[in-house]
Amino acid sequence: MALTSRISLQGPPTSEPEDFLSSSLGVIFPDDVTNQHGDAEHSLAYASPHLPRPLHIALSDPDQENDRKLFSHYLWNASLLLAEFIEAGSLRLNLDVNRGELEASNFDVAGLTCLELGAGTALPSLMAALLGATDVVVTDYPSETVLATLRKNVAANAKLEHSPRHTLAPTIVNGHSWGELTTPFATAHQARFDRVFVCDCLWMPWQHTNLHRSIAWFLKFKSASSSARAWVVAGFHTGRAKMRGFFEPTALVEAGLEVEALWERDCDGVERDWVWDRGQEDVSERKRWLVVGVLRRRAERVEG
Template identity: 30%
Template structure:
């Protein structure tokens, strides 16, 4: 200081230049996704909040999302205690609609998170999408969630002194808590944040992945789930993986415990999800495109290994049918007597498909109804279908078309391509209007209908389409085709539709469906969907089969 008095000690009381250890430099770590994409993660050199480590829980969450991209695709994601933010980055890469990456509000940590977002953005096409989707910000667990929710709700921030009406403020579909449970004193604050930020629907979920790095405190880590249950949440284990070695060498305690990563899903109970069909429910980008165009294509919903498994099962079924050994190759892929039915059943009830269906129908698991799952194969000779709408006859007059197009469709139908498929031809937007005079007077097999579009699917792609869009099919005998055609109903659909599904052949084996290969969460959903089909069908009258197992 300029006016500081020197009492003759000189610099005796000053700290030597090297008295304090230098701040450790930032470090980098590479993570490789299952699809081969590399993500470079920058980390702070040291942190009392442990933000200088890429924890095993973060890596396992990233893999968990990649196993079933529909867990995050088109959804909103909040990560707590993100550090490098690996799960957030992977969620955005897989197509999340909005991601908020948070950690303790230390400027250095927030800067590192933003650096990782910017770095990832440079490696993902189109450029700018990752940076637009992910926001990095500081947040203390249990604090006012308004700044977090503001990322989902553009406009003036709500008055914190006035509680928002239920459903009036959008919340997050998915929360991520990776390796945070060792902070025992913060369990209550974490659960408070879950309560205040997790959307109240059955398909909204907080994924909590962790390892008990201090095995002697394993029960204290697990106390988090007891508190969650006491707060009214449902808790279910959804993942478990034993690693080859622990994260930290030479740590004391049981090595098997240190190598185990477990994942749990924390959800609202059904009775708490009262506003699932609220008008304020945000619109999925998939639903927006389906409403606008009458169809929506989602790329690569399964990985390469799963695709090859489905191809093999489909080839076996096709050869069996062509040889006369199976009469139902176009239908009944979940028939328990069909070789390979397990893989088809697993796909039909997977979150990869049903996660999209729920967005399109704006519903939760409790509304879904099992319907049909067929296979469309290469024909023996070329043939074409005429232009048509599935539920409206060609002779319908414009007024009748408008009236019937205005009725809600309580189902979602799709084509899932195992090989390249360009057989579906549509007129985008025609599901919202009567046919034009040109369309009405055109040849039924017109090859160049105005504004027509050929829907091109790569292997692993899926297209959902409004069955009353003006469309036709053109099928080549020279091109391999194995496309799985499915439909999923909504509980508000007609009883007659359910009866028709059962009389379509499903009724002869629906009570024998094998769901044993499904994980607990998906098995329960499948059982419920089957029960709703049977109940709706039986309510419509005689369905032509016995409901007794």
């Protein structure tokens, strides 16, 4: 089943000429994939056969230019993919993910504390809250427009009747600017989370270092009982050159992180190895693909 098949627009019929053109692109160009979903006039319904009822996802209507530049007023395919992984891992569904030691079951959130950075619509966080996580914190840039939409989505969907397990994790929303680690929120939550979700946050190369810092700050420290991981998913729509530096080994080492698994997956579930450079990539083709990364804290060196 195609990644985007779970999403449908909710709201008034489209009337703008550009909307008609957009909706017809799949007929004109059958290989073209929509990688951003929704607008201020239309909410989204996320329907999974494994959830008792659809989730209803509101989108923000940013009135400030700085808020619009965040692009958090869309649901992106990276969030759809991580939501599907969390569902498959937590419910032990058959999902073809096999990268060495990594399988679908590795995305089980049962009994874990979870944090989302740059959440946008919070779909992966909502799935975690409904599928057995013990505690979920949803964050995005501290813009009241963005945070109000996140609170609306949590209030509408973080309900027992939406959970196939009849469980619900406490879920809160808070502002967080990547790399700002002296705020009351950051100091109160240092090293608290088993899982950190990062979806489509890699298109700003100038923020990679700050994002590394936040991931490392919030992940639990390594211990015999801790296997903390960050799940990072991002599309290639802005170009591989802009986002690949996030996975540069030296930069990760400086933050105390390392890659456990890294691969590419398209909207139909086809997987391939991650590569640093694929040469000239067609725009329509690269929109179909996402990178999936699993990060962990670096192994402690043992001095002998």
